[in-house]
Amino acid sequence: MSDNSWKTAITDIGPGKIAVRGHDITEVMEKMSYAEAVYLILKGELPSKAEAELMNAILVSSIDHGASPPSVLAARTVMSGGNSLNAAMAGGVLVIGDTHGGAIENAARIMQEWAKKSGDATEIAAELVGWLKESKTRMPGFGHRLHKIDPRTAKLFEIADRNGYGGKHIKLCRAIERALEKILGKQLPINVDGAIAAVISDMGFDWRLGKGFFIISRTPGLLAHVYEEMTRERPMRKLGPPPYEYDGPT
Numbered sequence: 001m002s003d004n005s006w007k008t009a010i011t012d013i014g015p016g017k018i019a020v021r022g023h024d025i026t027e028v029m030e031k032m033s034y035a036e037a038v039y040l041i042l043k044g045e046l047p048s049k050a051e052a053e054l055m056n057a058i059l060v061s062s063i064d065h066g067a068s069p070p071s072v073l074a075a076r077t078v079m080s081g082g083n084s085l086n087a088a089m090a091g092g093v094l095v096i097g098d099t100h101g102g103a104i105e106n107a108a109r110i111m112q113e114w115a116k117k118s119g120d121a122t123e124i125a126a127e128l129v130g131w132l133k134e135s136k137t138r139m140p141g142f143g144h145r146l147h148k149i150d151p152r153t154a155k156l157f158e159i160a161d162r163n164g165y166g167g168k169h170i171k172l173c174r175a176i177e178r179a180l181e182k183i184l185g186k187q188l189p190i191n192v193d194g195a196i197a198a199v200i201s202d203m204g205f206d207w208r209l210g211k212g213f214f215i216i217s218r219t220p221g222l223l224a225h226v227y228e229e230m231t232r233e234r235p236m237r238k239l240g241p242p243p244y245e246y247d248g249p250t
């Protein structure tokens with residue numbers, strides 16, 4: 001091999017051979033769910049039963065949230081403008097930012113940095129929220145326009161609890177919610193981004209993968225919206241809520 005060759009540790013390929021992180025693709029196809037394969041390719045190791053269940057729940061949790069999120073509006077607008085499916089999908093993904101879906105990244109960064117501090121979760125959370133108050137900064141992963149209690153958060157934490165899974169980041173996340181109410185006097189529920197951030201942090205994922213989890217989860221939802229726009233709506237229509245109506249199955 002020449003000196004300027006580069007290396008990858010992800011997938012080994014050769015004639016008739018594809019091995020993802022050392023696992024033959026045909027075995028992965030036979031034995032693993034999509035969520036388990038995502039865990040394997042990102043982490044480089046097989047998930048435990050709890051991690052497999054949690055990874056599946058993460059990927060399902062953010063699959064769609066109706067027609068109002070900015071990424072959906074962007075994807076439908078690009079489609080409506082007479083563009084290809086891939087351009088519309090890319091448009092949707094480009095809108096995923098720090099306040100929409102991408103809050104996972106900053107929430108996980110903060111949780112991973114602050115969980116290293118000494119003290120119990122309540123003390124660390126109080127110090128963190130004090131700092132947020134002073135610097136007039138919002139805590140990513142908390143607050144929701146629609147949900148007083150985000151049902152996806154409750155379910156993710158229920159699955160973690162049921163499996164006896166829950167380390168310092170989930171504990172800190174719950175403590176931050178309590179501290180936001182106590183110190184800021186505001187009820188800011190842990191939203192799905194905050195819950196995913198805590199769970200992936202306990203799973204040992206780097207916070208820099210945060211937005212990626214949301215992108216993997218939301219892509220099928222974006223595709224469904226783009227396809228619906230393509231097949232059901234008139235080109236270049238006036239787009240954007242309000243008002244829009246849901247008329248799918250109850």
Ligand SMILES: CC(C)(COP(=O)(O)OP(=O)(O)OC[C@H]1O[C@@H](n2cnc3c(N)ncnc32)[C@H](O)[C@@H]1OP(=O)(O)O)[C@@H](O)C(=O)NCCC(=O)NCCS
Pocket residue numbers: 098099100101103137138139140141142143144145186188191192193194
């Ligand atoms: C999601 C979000 C935009 C919803 O906001 P909203 O319900 O419309 O609330 P507003 O933006 O009107 O804010 C209302 C008040 O709560 C505060 N607030 C809202 N979310 C906050 C947070 N995460 N941390 C600290 N304060 C927050 C605002 O500063 C504002 O305070 P003020 O009335 O003293 O000015 C908001 O909670 C937020 O920015 N969260 C952080 C980003 C995030 O998690 N995004 C993912 C969403 S799923």
